[in-house]
Amino acid sequence: MGDTDALDVRGLCRRYGRRWALVDVSFRLAPGRSLMVAGRNGSGKSTLLRIVATAIRPDRGTVSVLGHDVRQDREAVRGRTALLSHASYLYEALTALENLKIAARFLGREATRAALVPLLAEVELAERADDAVSTFSAGMRKRLALARTLLQDGGLVLLDEPYGELDPPGFRLVDRLFATFKAKGAAVLMATHLLDRGAALCDEGLVLEGGRLRWQGPARDLPERGGLDPATLPEGTA
Amino acid sequence: MTQLLAAVHKEWLLQSRAVAPLVAVLVFGATALLLFSFAVGPDYELLRGNAPGFLWLALLLSSTLTLAESFQAEMEHRALEGQLLLPASATAVYYAKALANWAQLALLGIALVPLMVALYDANLPRPLALFGIIALGTAGLSAPGTLYAAMTHQARSRQTLLPLLLFPLVVPVLIASVKATSLLMLGDPMGQVWSWTLLLFAFDAIHWSLCGLLFGRVVED
Numbered sequence: 001m002g003d004t005d006a007l008d009v010r011g012l013c014r015r016y017g018r019r020w021a022l023v024d025v026s027f028r029l030a031p032g033r034s035l036m037v038a039g040r041n042g043s044g045k046s047t048l049l050r051i052v053a054t055a056i057r058p059d060r061g062t063v064s065v066l067g068h069d070v071r072q073d074r075e076a077v078r079g080r081t082a083l084l085s086h087a088s089y090l091y092e093a094l095t096a097l098e099n100l101k102i103a104a105r106f107l108g109r110e111a112t113r114a115a116l117v118p119l120l121a122e123v124e125l126a127e128r129a130d131d132a133v134s135t136f137s138a139g140m141r142k143r144l145a146l147a148r149t150l151l152q153d154g155g156l157v158l159l160d161e162p163y164g165e166l167d168p169p170g171f172r173l174v175d176r177l178f179a180t181f182k183a184k185g186a187a188v189l190m191a192t193h194l195l196d197r198g199a200a201l202c203d204e205g206l207v208l209e210g211g212r213l214r215w216q217g218p219a220r221d222l223p224e225r226g227g228l229d230p231a232t233l234p235e236g237t238a
Numbered sequence: 239m240t241q242l243l244a245a246v247h248k249e250w251l252l253q254s255r256a257v258a259p260l261v262a263v264l265v266f267g268a269t270a271l272l273l274f275s276f277a278v279g280p281d282y283e284l285l286r287g288n289a290p291g292f293l294w295l296a297l298l299l300s301s302t303l304t305l306a307e308s309f310q311a312e313m314e315h316r317a318l319e320g321q322l323l324l325p326a327s328a329t330a331v332y333y334a335k336a337l338a339n340w341a342q343l344a345l346l347g348i349a350l351v352p353l354m355v356a357l358y359d360a361n362l363p364r365p366l367a368l369f370g371i372i373a374l375g376t377a378g379l380s381a382p383g384t385l386y387a388a389m390t391h392q393a394r395s396r397q398t399l400l401p402l403l404l405f406p407l408v409v410p411v412l413i414a415s416v417k418a419t420s421l422l423m424l425g426d427p428m429g430q431v432w433s434w435t436l437l438l439f440a441f442d443a444i445h446w447s448l449c450g451l452l453f454g455r456v457v458e459d
Contacts, residue, residue, distance in 0.1 A: 053323055078325035089320025091311055093255040102251070105244035106326040152324065 004067065006031045006156050006187030007052060011061035014047055014211075021047040022211045024061070029204070031066070031155065034178075034188040036198035036219050039208035045191035046086060048208070049158045052189065053083040066155050082154035082186075084162055088145045092134040096125055096144050099133060103148050123147045123173060138165040146177060157181045159190040163197065175201060195222055241327040245334030248321075252311055253338055259307055260342065263300050267350050270296040275357045285358040290419035293354050294412055297347050297376065302401045304342050305383040308335060309391035318457060332453035336384040336446070343376035361423050367431075368422050374438045375415030381445035382407050388456050411445075414438040 007029040014022040022044045029035050037045045050056045052063055054074045062069060068076040090099050097116055104111035113129075120126045123143040133141060142165045149157070162174045178201050181188050192198045198219065199205065205219035215222075253260075274292040278285050312318035322328060348369055354360050362368065386403045390396040418434040 055319055055323060075325055078323050081323075083323055085316070085320070087316035087319070089317050090315050091252065091317055092314055093311060094251055098251055102244070102248045102321075103324060105247055106241065106321060106324045108240055148320075 004031070005029060005064070006033070006066055007035075007189065008064040009048075009052075009061070010063075012048070012051065012058050012063060013060035014044075014051060014056070014058050020211050022051075022058075022208075025208070025211075025213050026061075027206055027213065027216060029156075029187050029189065031187050032182070032185050033204065034182060034190065034202040034219075036195075036202035036205040036222065037189065037191040037208065038193070038195055038198065038205060038222060039191075039214075043208040044211040045208055046160050047211075049083065049160045049189065049191055050085070052156070053081050053085075053158050054078055055083070055085075080155045081158060082149045082152035082156075083158045083160070084145055084149045085160050086164075088133075088141045089148065090133045090141060090144060093132060095130050095132055096120060096136075096147075097129040099144065100147060100151065103151050107151060109151060119147045119150055120144075122150065122177075124169070139167055139170055142166055143170065143173070146174070150177065150180075153184070155186055157186045157188045159188065159192075161191060161193070163192060163194055171197070198222075241330035242333060245326065245330040246337065249334045249338040253342075256311075259304075263303050263342070264346060264349055266303060267296045267300040267346055268353055270299055271350060271353055271357055282359045286360055287424065289354055289358040289360040290416050290423055292358070293347070293350060293419065294375065294416050296350060297343065297372075298379070298405070298408075298412060300346055301343055301376075301379050301383055302397070302404070304346075305339060305380070305387040305404070306390075306397050306400050308339050308384065308387050313391055322457065328454035328457060329450050331457075332384065332388075332450055335388075336381050336449070339384050339387075340377050340380035343380055344373050347372035347376055364422055368419065371415060371418045371422060371435065371438070374435065374442055375411060375418075377442045378411030378415070378438060378445055379404075379408055381442065381449045385449040385453055385456060388453060411438065411441050414441065 005028045010026045012022055012025040013020065025048065037048060039045050051058050051070065052065060054070050054077050057071060065077045066080050068080065070077050097113065097120065100116045100119060101111045104116060117126055117129055120129050123146050125140060125143055125147065128140065133144065136144065163171055166174065178188060190198060190202060199222050202219040205217060205222040206213060207215040207222070271292060275285060278288060318331070321331060351368065355362055383404055386400055390399045390403065393399050414434050414437045418431055418438060421431040421434065
């Protein structure tokens with residue numbers, strides 16, 4: 001049994017209408033370990049992360065996060081996962097600080113300026129704490145979304161394209177935060193197209209193609225096997 | 239309770255940045271009252287008799303604007319999903335949103351009363367009691383309205399879909415509200431206003447408890 005696994009995915013299937021986004025995907029991730037999910041656009045990476053985070057339900061198969069089933073025990077899973085999604089989950093009309101305050105209050109955390117500005121400083125947004133999110137660039141929104149993810153103490157951190165929209169200093173920020181999550185003992189599942197970067201950070205890797213698990217192995221082998229385009233993975237590497 | 243306070247705080251922040259839509263709804267309601275008075279003409283007896291109905295008609299029409307837009311900010315960057323994944327209690331999120339919508343509609347109703355008095359030469363013997371009826375009636379609109387707004391927010395034609403779903407459900411609330419308002423403004427020789435108020439209170443209790451239970455199922459995948 002994978003009760004002690006940070007993540008245990010078995011025979012996972014999900015479809016949108018008549019199109020299958022994930023077909024019979026199975027893998028495990030031990031606590032404290034990290035896994036890179038690679039694959040072309042539409043290969044099912046985001047769907048996989050959203051199912052694990054309980055944002056959407058699987059059609060078939062089981063997904064267990066730290067021993068809690070995503071179907072039966074949603075609240076427990078949510079309390080143990082932190083998702084950085086494609087969507088920023090932010091309110092445009094509110095300031096960066098107010099957005100963090102809302103999340104902190106729901107999490108039962110201290111929601112004062114003194115407690116939250118250091119988080120903004122960590123993503124280099126402290127000077128824009130009182131500016132409305134509507135005035136932010138896409139990269140700044142991503143940084144704020146990262147700060148929001150930092151608020152959650154998840155045993156499993158899910159990062160969906162964390163480098164998207166960021167500048168090179170932003171890339172280094174993600175690398176640093178990735179190390180922070182690992183240092184806290186969290187398992188990390190990261191979907192990214194930056195294979196070299198992901199391989200340098202993650203312990204394990206897997207490639208999705210058309211919703212199916214195409215390859216799984218040590219993350220350091222992924223760029224060598226697939227170059228920078230997972231779609232070019234040689235036949236028979238699964 | 240912590241979750242409810244967090245959700246109310248969020249609504250307070252969002253409402254404090256949305257003054258322009260509030261003004262638009264107030265203008266819409268005032269315009270509706272004005273047009274009804276033009277339609278009836280300068281017959282003050284007729285205007286006074288119809289004033290309660292016109293007031294609630296203006297409130298009902300305005301409510302579709304308020305309710306349809308109440309989930310706009312939640313959907314812009316999937317903020318609602320983000321809250322539920324924290325995890326925030328869906329019930330707390332619902333009640334805070336319904337309270338915010340209720341406050342808006344009740345304030346709108348109270349703001350329309352002076353205009354109704356001016357345009358229709360309406361009697362206002364017990365203004366506080368009338369405000370109480372407005373509070374109860376708008377509570378009956380906002381509870382199911384918030385639920386249906388959540389259901390229809392992703393539909394392209396939500397402005398059409400919301401009234402189609404909501405109006406049949408709130409007919410009993412509207413009848414009780416209009417009847418209680420009429421009795422307050424036009425006289426109540428049989429002492430019926432309390433039975434209508436009680437009926438209104440019962441509808442509110444049913445709507446607020448049922449919709450709170452259903453909201454989680456509506457917003458989750």
